[in-house]
Amino acid sequence: MVFPAFAEAPTLATSIPTLLLSLIAMLALIFVLATLVKKTNLGQMKSGAMRVVSVLPLTAREKVILIEVGDKQMLLGVSAQSVNLLKELDEKVTVPETDFRQTMSQFLSKGNKA
Template identity: 40%
Template sequence: MRQLIQTVLLTVISLPIVALEETSKRPELAIGTMLGSLILVLACIFLFAYLMKKSNFIRQGGSKNPIKVIATQPLTNKSRVQIIEVYGKQYLLGVSEQSINLLDQIDTPSVEQQVETQSVPSFATAFASVLSKAGKKNNE
């Protein structure tokens, strides 16, 4: 295993030297080598970005994030309603470009638990009922 790693490292280190020798003999290969290197670097950048996105490391900021987004419902292009959970308590928030407003604190059982036990259309019904309760509470 160690010999395989040494061989791979030696090959990777010696590739630029071989490419330099080839391009000094044939200048038309210089552009191809440069484009090949550029494509390889861009592929590595996109691969690492994809892996970081899949691991949720950037978004979550580690594993001890107390804030969790349960559900999001867009209202317009720039505003939405979100249910978030902070330390076991759930809140209904109205989010726009200019502000974030607390619409309601949800006292019912966890919406996330309801989603696990019900199908997706039932979740939409539950979310609509939470919104209507928040609207009634604000009108009173």
């Protein structure tokens, strides 16, 4: 006995709504996970009295990192071979926290202009 639902091959009209629903579900899952990471501070690198304030990638293997140790801030140059102290800052640098929603909307608006 052959069931009629299994005998028909899926058409474009029946598969598009399923694909769109799956895409919306995946985007919602990404948004929920990003919010959860932000709320639980899992995205921040910190360990006790030391935390990473900001990271600026220069190349694929080199970056400049601003760290805070206690009440001091230090600028480090990090490469694959070494970590160098570039400068110990006298004044604290405040870096505004970026919101995932704002970052995503800026990214999407840049994509629509091109």
